[in-house]
Amino acid sequence: xATSLQPPHEPLPRxxxxxxxxxxxxxxxxxxxxxxxxxxxxxxxxxxxxGPHRHLAETVGLAARYEADVSPFVAIADPHDPRSWADLAxxxxxxxxxxxxxxxxxxxxxATGQGGQGVQMVATSLRDAPDPEALPLGPDDVPExxxxxxxxxxxxxxxxxxxxxxxxxxxxGGRLVAMAGERLRPxxxxxxxxxxxxDGHRGQGLAGRLVRHVAAGIRGRGDTPFxxxxxxxxxxxxxxxxxGFTLRRTxxxxxxxxxxxxxxxxxxxxxxx
Numbered sequence: 049x050a051t052s053l054q055p056p057h058e059p060l061p062r063x064x065x066x067x068x069x070x071x072x073x074x075x076x077x078x079x080x081x082x083x084x085x086x087x088x089x090x091x092x093x094x095x096x097x098x099g100p101h102r103h104l105a106e107t108v109g110l111a112a113r114y115e116a117d118v119s120p121f122v123a124i125a126d127p128h129d130p131r132s133w134a135d136l137a138x139x140x141x142x143x144x145x146x147x148x149x150x151x152x153x154x155x156x157x158x159a160t161g162q163g164g165q166g167v168q169m170v171a172t173s174l175r176d177a178p179d180p181e182a183l184p185l186g187p188d189d190v191p192e193x194x195x196x197x198x199x200x201x202x203x204x205x206x207x208x209x210x211x212x213x214x215x216x217x218x219x220x221g222g223r224l225v226a227m228a229g230e231r232l233r234p235x236x237x238x239x240x241x242x243x244x245x246x247d248g249h250r251g252q253g254l255a256g257r258l259v260r261h262v263a264a265g266i267r268g269r270g271d272t273p274f275x276x277x278x279x280x281x282x283x284x285x286x287x288x289x290x291x292g293f294t295l296r297r298t299x300x301x302x303x304x305x306x307x308x309x310x311x312x313x314x315x316x317x318x319x320x321x
Contacts, residue, residue: 088236093232095235101212115208120147121149121232123148133310148301154302162303169288169289174292174293185210199247201244210229212229216229218257228243236272237271240275275293
């Protein structure tokens, strides 16, 4: 970090004394503002499942998840409330797998499976632009989309993930070689996800073009684009920063299974509160 070094001060010229102005009384203030509550991006899956994506949700009390063939992600209202974990255990069922994001501390017995560190980034100076080569993708394109995802591995993508938002792709010789689309929809925001390019077509800027195209549609309806990336994927993070995304927070992703008896144990703790 640069440090500014000041040269030694020369003697100041003598000045005539200046009358000191009386101090002004502090300006009157209104009632103290209440502290801001949690931001929707602190728990975007919950905000989506209980908001714009409620038609794709299955909910039990303080826990919600996407329908099984839409997305593996689940969410809870408050990770510090044992009742949320009890409802999650009831919703998912013992031994069943799910994905949970943004919760760093897990209750005892909820062993961590696969997972990792991530970053959440928000578009602050992104120049979005519709792309003439970006073609809309729908249910008829799902087999090709699943094939591209299997090769490029951008993250979870299931047969009905396309129902979460609008998806677009670029084709070469009729073959889908790049795509991107919308996933989580917390109120006022839309996540850009499934950004991927076939290995044989990387280095052509296709992913960046699709991100700008998807972002143009998001902003067109008044939402702010955001996205998640694996913390280890420094190349993608640098690309997104160069495009105008800013790091908002670090996060964590877990792929878990509900332990046997988790619902009953968490319920007992909740009743004692």
